[in-house]
Amino acid sequence: MRHAHPVAFATITKQEEADYHFVFATLQDQCTRLGIPCLVRAFISDGEIALKKAARSVFGEHLLLINCYFHVVQNVKKHLSKTKESSEHKDQVLKDVSRIQLAPTQIHFEQACELFLIKYDALPGFAHFFQKYVYKEYFKNWYEGALPGYPSTNNSLEALNRAIKEHHLDRTREPLGTFKARIMSVVEYYGKDERVICEERTYSVEDERMAYDFIRTGKRTRTVHDWSDRVKHLYFPTGNNAEVTGREIEAFNNSDRRSLDHYLTDMEATHRVTMTDTLWFNWNCTCRWFFKHNSCYHVLVAAVTSGAYQLRPEANTLPLVKKRPPGRPKKMSKALVID
Template identity: 30%
Template sequence: MFQSALAAFIIKYADQREFITYFKKEWVYQNRNWYLGSSKGSPITNNALESFNRSIKECHTLRERFPLSRFLVVVSDMVKEWSGTYQMESFSNSPSIELKDWTAGYQWAKSGRKVVVLKADSMKKTYLIASSGESTVQFGQDWSSFDEYKQVAFAYWTVELPINKDQWKTGECNCPQFFKDYICKHVIGLAIRLKYVTPPAEAKNIPIGIKRKRGRPAKARPALIVQ
C-alpha cells in the first residue's frame, strides 16, 4: 500500500522537479524505511539517545569542549560511574497506557460508533471501524490518485484483538496514533466495549467529547467549594 501511495504522490507533484529529485534520492532510494509502520515494534524517535546525551553534557562535560587528554579522563570517569550503577531493566512486551489514553479510549467506547467484524479465527478477530470524520467512501474502494488515496486510507481503521481477553494489549490498529505509541483509543475503546478491561474511574470524570488536560488530575476543588 505504501509503495503505491508513494508512486501516486510522486505523480501528483511531478511538476515540482527539484523537490521530487531530492525526495526520490533521499527518501525513496537511500532511506526507504522512514515512515511510521515500516518497522513494527521499533522506536520511532531517538528520545532515549538524546536523554543519554543530555546526561553526559549536564553531569560530566558541563557543556564544555575538552582537549584530548582531559576528554580521556572524563570518559574514563563516566565508564567507571556507569558500570557501578548499571541495572538490568526488563524489556516491556506491552505498551504503557497513560490516563489520557484511558480517557480517550473510554470516550470512544461511549461514542456508539459502529463496529463490524471483518474476519475471525481461533486466535483473533479483525474489526472495521469508521474514522472520526464523516465520509462517503466505501471500505476497500479503489483509488487512482494521491488525493483519492488519502480519502480512502483515512476513512476506516482496522483493529485486531486476540480472542484471549487477557492479551488485549497486544491488539493492533492501523491508525497513525497506534504506529506512534503502539496503543490507541481504538484498541482501548474496543477492549472496553467487549468488556475485556475496565477503565480506571478517573478516566470517566471528563465529559464526553472533551479532551483531558495535560498533567495529573487535581485532587483539591476550587476555593469555597466543600469537598
C-alpha cells in the same frame, strides 16, 4: 518502549564498516559470556550505509533496518533549500511527507510514495532524489507501520548524546583515559536498578475514559476476518461519522490511486485495530495518536468489545449526581388516585 536505554559505550578510530562490525560483534560476544539474551530484531539509525551493513552482518540478514524519519525530513529540507520554489510549496511537500509517513503497511507506503512522486514530478530533480527513500533497502523503512510500537526516529539517542556532552563531559576535550573514567560513571548512572525498561505498553486512565466515552456514543464499529493471516480487524469511524461503511473499509484496504489527495482522504476515513492471538495490549492501531504515543483508546475499545479487558471503575465519566433543572416541572401527576 519508545525511549533509549543505553547499556554500553564504544570508542572507534574510524567510521567504516569494519569498525562498526567490531563494536557489534564485541557487544554480542559479551552478552553471550554474561548469559544475556541478545536477539536484535530491528536496528534504527541515520542513513549511514556502513553502519547498517555492519549491523546486518553481525545480527543476521533477518534484521529490519529502520531509517530515522527525522534525518529523512532534514535531507528533504536540504534538497528543497536548493530550489527556487516558494516557501508555501516547500511547506506543502513537507506536510505530505509527514502524512505518508503514517502509512500502516508496506503496501500503503509504496502506494503513497508512488502518488507522491507523481504529484511532485515537476519539481526539478526532486523525484530522482526522493526515489531512494522509496526503493533502496537502506533508506526506505522510515514510515510508522514498518515497526509499530517503536520509535521511527533516533531522537532519544541524540538527546542522550547531548545530555552526556553538556552534563557529564561539560563539552570539553580530554585524554582518552579521563574520558573512559567519566563514561564508566555515565554507564553506572544509566544502569541503576530503578531505571526499569518497560517492555509492555501501558494505558492511562485518560485512555480508558476516552474509550468509555466512545462506547457511550453508540458509534458502530465493524469486524472483518482476515483468514489468510488468521487475524481480525476492527474498523472505527472517524470525525462525526456514526458508523463505518463497507465502501470506506474497501477504500482503506484498496486505496484510491488517482492522486495522493484521494489516497490520504481514504486513509483518514477510518482507523483499524488488528486483533491477533497475542495479549490485547500488543494489538496495533493505524491512528496517528497510536503511532506517536504507542497507545490509543481504539485498542481499548477493541479489547472491551471482544471481552479481553474490562475498563476500570474510574474510567466512568458520567457525573455522580444529575442536577435538577430550575423551575416547576412541565408535567404533574396526580397525588392520589381513588378507584
